[in-house]
Amino acid sequence: MQWYGRRTIAYVLLGCTVFMSLIVYHLHYGRLVQMSSGSSMTSSRPVNRSSSFISQSRDKSSDYKTLLQTDRPVEPPNDVGVYFSVKTTKRNYEERLALLMMTWFKVVENKVTVISDGSDNNTFVNKARKEGLEFFISDCSEDHSMNGLCCKLGEEFAAYYRAREKHQNDERYKWFCHFDDDIYVNMPRLNQLLRQYDPDQPYYFGKWHEKNHNCPYLPLNLIGKTDVRMKKGNYTPKQKVYQFATGSSFCISSALMTEAEKYFNGKGAYGVSCSIPQRSDDVTAGFIIGILLGHNLTSVADFNSQFDKLSTLEDTLHSITISYTTKQVKQKSGTVKTIVPLVPVDPIFDNDPTRFMSYHCLLYPDVSWCKR
Template sequence: MSPSDRNKPGSTLFMPRDNFYRSSIRNTRSQPFYITPVYSKMAVSKKRFSMLTLFVGICILYFGYDTYTNYLINQQLRELREDVDILLEISRTSIRPQSSQTTTYRIIGGENGQSGSEPNRESTALLQLNDLHISVKTSKKFHHQRLDIILRTWFSHAKNQIYFITDEEDEEFKLKTDGHLIISGCSNSHDRKALCCKMAMELDFFLSQNKKWFCHFDDDNYVNVWNLLDMLRGYDYAGQWYLGKISTNAAVELQLSDEDQNAVFQFATGGAGFCLSYCLVEKMKPLISGGKFMSIAKKTRAPDDVTVGYIVGHLLKVPLTVIERFHSHLEPLHLMDLETLKTQISFGYSTNPGNQMNRVSVSGWDTESDPTRFLSLDCVLRPDDEKRDCPTVPVSV
């Protein structure tokens, strides 16, 4: 074949790569250049492969970013939905744990609350603030967001009585709380196991103290310590008392496969706070100390406050005494007027859908400086001679 025949259309002669490129340069200058069928197929295949690779890469980036964004959003919403999920879990007719054991929650009819015995007024009249042990459950990820508000408000009324149960070391807040930051070693998540782990730590730590009352609150609570003390003076710490606010208007029925009869009891929601007398916690000791609280929690597969209710109300047969002056973030707090606020014990706050805050409605600081309204509430409740840090012209909300 002559050299001139090599560039004719349809030629199938294999051309070495160097000759091919030289031919390309030569022919583009002098005459139309015709690529052989072999090289034409290779060029098309490489182009298609490059386009496919680019398309796949774009898909991975787009859908991967979208998935990661959804993960972050769901992670932030998970904690806000936790309390509502707990209530929904209780109302389900059937729940299957991972083990072979079957657990069932069901709401049944019942009274709002009962009392264990008549309070002994003579023995309670001398109850002092130092007789209280106030335990606040928190997490390191909320120290700045939530503990700072508590330290600026109601912590100052009872510094020696309040202890914070957290999950990780934090030297800054260890100093701010005067050493009242207790490291539990529990997980920093908001799941059932982590909550029960911290509750077990709270109860064990109380048993190591010489106090008459154990009171539990969350790190999104404001507590009127003086109203709390006044309420506890109406009950004898030497009796068996379980005081708190119910989450539902009826009792809870807990069915376990290893028990002949269903467990029917009421529990005080931890989101509003509850108190246990020393005598009752001592009676609970064989059931909760040395890791036994976690064993019962694993058996019932219930949250921490429900597990406390199960131990107290079902195993020990001590009924809950309902205290309506405890309030959680699940209640419509903005409906309480100022005079009512002054008589209550605890409050919460939360962010509703649409970023609408569920909080007490009280004048004071502007909402940007005081989004929870706890600073303003504290100013309202303080005596006049202690309001030096409060705004001189309160802002209405």
């Protein structure tokens, strides 16, 4: 009995050892799986409108070197099929557009369509075309009026539809993305967002600023005074509200671009569309998509503009877009417009008031002029 008891105790101890080993193995394996899935740029599971990308809370202890590594460009740089459209004006060529051509335009191999005004026979325009940019000179005015802005966005839409019709088998027309000429685009982050969604479904991405409030639409005084396409069953004469993406940057899926074509495309069509809500270009886009077509804006916090000052480097690296603002400074010689950066990036160049060059070198340190 004594020998039998010792043998029983030995078996119990052996069983406990095996059991504990299995627990340790599963805990370790589970952590490895979690780490592996957490470090991936893309999620293998489908993401809906309440995407974790949009609502995720970030780990503030993330190592910045790791963040920089994950923000490097992917190959190819535009693997989700984005048509890039940038709106500018001739007075901004040297100050704004040249900076974009130095930085994020290079990441997408200059496959960008630019809509501007002024003369077609321009030294800067010719240089841009030689570098591969699609550069269109419109008949739109230079001013920042409702008509001028709507005219240019209408030209952007028309250029997209022409290109998509001409290159029907091209993968570059899954998404229409508009950016102003004071916007830097972080391509890996844009890819990460769009890769989670199906461009054959109606999606409208951008940033909604709550301080703007919902836009009321009161069409009672407009019915019968505008284009007939807008009157037949598309809305009722009751007050509705809608949201729009701030005009500096937004993306629309190809499916929604197809659905909105009757309002977006055609000679002067978007100008007519703008006359309905009597609002500017970005507000009208939200009106057409939200009121006439019935699709809500999916607001993405990382679409930053001149209204958004970022406080941490981590927020800056996670941003899809960043911008800057300007202020008037009184000097002895008079009032001078000064550029104010909106990102906490230390300048690595003497003349980099926007911080776009320094930010670009953070993301892509192997660029030749970043090494100087």
